[in-house]
Amino acid sequence: MANSRGSIQARLAWLLQFFCLIFISTTAQAVSLDLHVLSACQQFKSLYGNLTFLANQTQYTALADENWSQTAWADPSCILQPANTPQVQNILRLLTAQQIPFAIRSGGHLPSPLGANINRGVLIDLSLLKTLDYDAANEVVSIGSGLRWQAVYEGLAPYERTAVGGRLLDVGVGGLLLGSGLSYLSDLYGLACDNVVNFEVVLASGEMVNANATSNSDLFWALKGGANNFGIVTTFTVRTYPIGNVWGGIKAYDLEYLPDVLAALNTYQSVENKDPYANLMVQAATTNSSIGVLLNLVYLKPMANPAAFDPFYGIPTLEDTTVIQSFVDFMSEAVMPDIPRWDWHATSFKPTASLYSQIADIVTTAPEINELISVNTATLVVGIQPISTSLIAAGHAAGSNALGLEAVNQTWLVLDIGWEKSTDDTKAHNLTRSLKNRIEKASVDAGQYVEYIFMNDASWDQEVIAHYGDESVDRLKAVRDKYDSTEIFQRLVKGGFKLG
Ligand SMILES: *[C@@H]1O[C@H](CO)[C@@H](O)[C@H](O)[C@H]1NC(C)=O
Ligand SMILES: *[C@@H]1O[C@H](CO)[C@@H](O)[C@H](O)[C@H]1NC(C)=O
Ligand SMILES: *[C@@H]1O[C@H](CO)[C@@H](O)[C@H](O)[C@H]1NC(C)=O
Numbered sequence: 001m002a003n004s005r006g007s008i009q010a011r012l013a014w015l016l017q018f019f020c021l022i023f024i025s026t027t028a029q030a031v032s033l034d035l036h037v038l039s040a041c042q043q044f045k046s047l048y049g050n051l052t053f054l055a056n057q058t059q060y061t062a063l064a065d066e067n068w069s070q071t072a073w074a075d076p077s078c079i080l081q082p083a084n085t086p087q088v089q090n091i092l093r094l095l096t097a098q099q100i101p102f103a104i105r106s107g108g109h110l111p112s113p114l115g116a117n118i119n120r121g122v123l124i125d126l127s128l129l130k131t132l133d134y135d136a137a138n139e140v141v142s143i144g145s146g147l148r149w150q151a152v153y154e155g156l157a158p159y160e161r162t163a164v165g166g167r168l169l170d171v172g173v174g175g176l177l178l179g180s181g182l183s184y185l186s187d188l189y190g191l192a193c194d195n196v197v198n199f200e201v202v203l204a205s206g207e208m209v210n211a212n213a214t215s216n217s218d219l220f221w222a223l224k225g226g227a228n229n230f231g232i233v234t235t236f237t238v239r240t241y242p243i244g245n246v247w248g249g250i251k252a253y254d255l256e257y258l259p260d261v262l263a264a265l266n267t268y269q270s271v272e273n274k275d276p277y278a279n280l281m282v283q284a285a286t287t288n289s290s291i292g293v294l295l296n297l298v299y300l301k302p303m304a305n306p307a308a309f310d311p312f313y314g315i316p317t318l319e320d321t322t323v324i325q326s327f328v329d330f331m332s333e334a335v336m337p338d339i340p341r342w343d344w345h346a347t348s349f350k351p352t353a354s355l356y357s358q359i360a361d362i363v364t365t366a367p368e369i370n371e372l373i374s375v376n377t378a379t380l381v382v383g384i385q386p387i388s389t390s391l392i393a394a395g396h397a398a399g400s401n402a403l404g405l406e407a408v409n410q411t412w413l414v415l416d417i418g419w420e421k422s423t424d425d426t427k428a429h430n431l432t433r434s435l436k437n438r439i440e441k442a443s444v445d446a447g448q449y450v451e452y453i454f455m456n457d458a459s460w461d462q463e464v465i466a467h468y469g470d471e472s473v474d475r476l477k478a479v480r481d482k483y484d485s486t487e488i489f490q491r492l493v494k495g496g497f498k499l500g
């Protein structure tokens with residue numbers, strides 16, 4: 001078993017060689033002459049000396065160039081690290097009063113350039129907001145926006161509880177929850193955002209309010225999918241659930257079995273009353289046949305080889321790490337390979353056997369695949385995520401969200417593209433978009449297209465919020481008019497997925 005796991009990590013770890021740690025600093029004084037921004041930075045420096053980082057300070061570069069995707073590196077005029085909610089309030093009052101452009105970052109696990117970073121403006125880095133407070137009586141946990149999911153899961157483990165959160169442990173809490181958040185627990189309890197019971201949020205005015213089912217309930221609804229359009233959430237209170245050992249791991253297949261894996265997936269998704277304790281995602285590295293297809297599967301009880309995964313058991317594996325283990329150990333197996341630049345595109349459809357067969361064909365033989373291979377060994381990972389009606393029903397039961405999801409069984413597909421050089425950014429983006437369009441056309445032609453674009457998997461130019469539907473967008477705008485009447489979070493926070 002240990003060997004098998006080691007070998008799967010080797011499949012991912014080879015990517016390290018591309019990384020080579022050539023951190024070319026992009027900060028070299030592209031810093032603006034925007035005097036009012038610089039003067040605000042000076043004011044912050046005098047107010048919060050040890051929480052403000054100017055471009056000439058040693059800590060600045062590590063903070064500006066967040067260690068994940070280089071596409072998200074930028075040159076903020078200064079970086080602020082508020083350590084508590086009153087500081088966030090003061091910072092927002094000053095930014096609003098002086099009309100200073102800014103960006104907000106929690107974990108920064110978003111490849112979109114300027115989604116959580118900024119040039120010529122202020123970057124608010126929330127990573128010092130590290131509250132982790134379990135309330136056993138109410139079975140909820142309050143989580144600071146700056147935490148990453150690993151800390152949340154590890155903090156809850158002594159109570160044998162978990163939360164509906166990220167599947168990758170180094171993803172930040174804030175971006176995932178405000179973008180909706182897909183979890184291995186979602187078929188049971190809904191999306192991550194559906195499990196928030198309270199948002200502590202600082203509005204453009206600097207006022208701190210609670211948004212929950214009984215207080216500011218319109219804002220509560222809007223923040224479930226509303227991203228950075230309404231305020232800065234400093235603390236999320238979310239429901240927790242019991243968790244013990246699970247059965248899970250990764251099954252690796254030769255790329256030639258992709259059609260078989262997708263046929264099995266279709267069967268898995270169409271059995272009557274799919275077992276909600278079973279969850280999975282498929283990842284196929286179709287630009288590199290030596291990585292193949294990885295099936296990441298988990299059963300949320302300590303039971304090996306449950307019937308829910310029957311459709312997959314007959315397909316020959318190259319490796320198989322499935323074992324009974326803790327939920328956190330299972331998730332720690334899934335690491336993003338160390339590739340310097342990333343982008344991703346999302347699309348959704350209602351699956352059928354024939355559509356999956358067409359998609360297997362598109363992602364292995366479309367002309368874009370060869371073109372991507374020629375882009376400095378770009379690596380494409382096709383992620384396929386089954387979403388069952390029980391997930392959508394659980395969201396409605398929890399009081400609904402802004403996402404406008406159709407109550408149908410569906411698949412959220414993501415094309416993850418990793419590459420090396422900034423000179424290839426546009427090419428990698430355009431080729432992946434073109435591949436996404438090809439898949440979308442196949443699903444439209446088959447009458448199986450679903451409007452929804454999953455925000456946490458979307459590229460910077462995908463119109464995520466517009467795809468929530470007119471009803472949702474109109475309601476979001478009404479909430480915006482009420483809580484941010486001068487549109488600070490539209491005009492000054494330009495990055496990310498905007499309400500418009
Ligand atoms: C920053 O300075 C304040 C006092 O001015 C101090 O209380 C706080 O601990 C310092 N924070 C850090 C991170 O050094
Ligand atoms: C950084 O720049 C500020 C002015 O913008 C200056 O006051 C400060 O002394 C500089 N610090 C260093 C370490 O050069
Ligand atoms: C970046 O993060 C990865 C894991 O997420 C870690 O292995 C690596 O050491 C980090 N690199 C730097 C320069 O911090």
Ligand SMILES: *[C@@H]1O[C@H](CO)[C@@H](O)[C@H](O)[C@H]1NC(C)=O
Pocket residue numbers: 197198209210211212213214215237
């Ligand atoms: C909802 O907000 C009100 C007003 O701030 C607060 O008193 C109440 O405790 C909040 N409810 C929850 C579930 O956090």
Ligand SMILES: *[C@@H]1O[C@H](CO)[C@@H](O)[C@H](O)[C@H]1NC(C)=O
Pocket residue numbers: 269270271272273274388389407408409
């Ligand atoms: C969704 O799929 C489940 C099987 O997992 C099935 O029982 C259910 O009827 C389907 N729902 C819809 C609305 O198609």
Ligand SMILES: *[C@@H]1O[C@H](CO)[C@@H](O)[C@H](O)[C@H]1NC(C)=O
Pocket residue numbers: 011014288289290291377
């Ligand atoms: C494909 O992946 C293998 C590891 O499985 C690696 O050795 C090889 O360099 C990769 N090839 C390309 C073209 O990226």
Ligand SMILES: *[C@@H]1O[C@H](CO)[C@@H](O)[C@H](O)[C@H]1NC(C)=O
Pocket residue numbers: 426427430
């Ligand atoms: C990428 O697509 C954009 C928008 O369609 C287009 O303007 C641009 O020329 C394309 N660039 C490349 C390098 O393909």
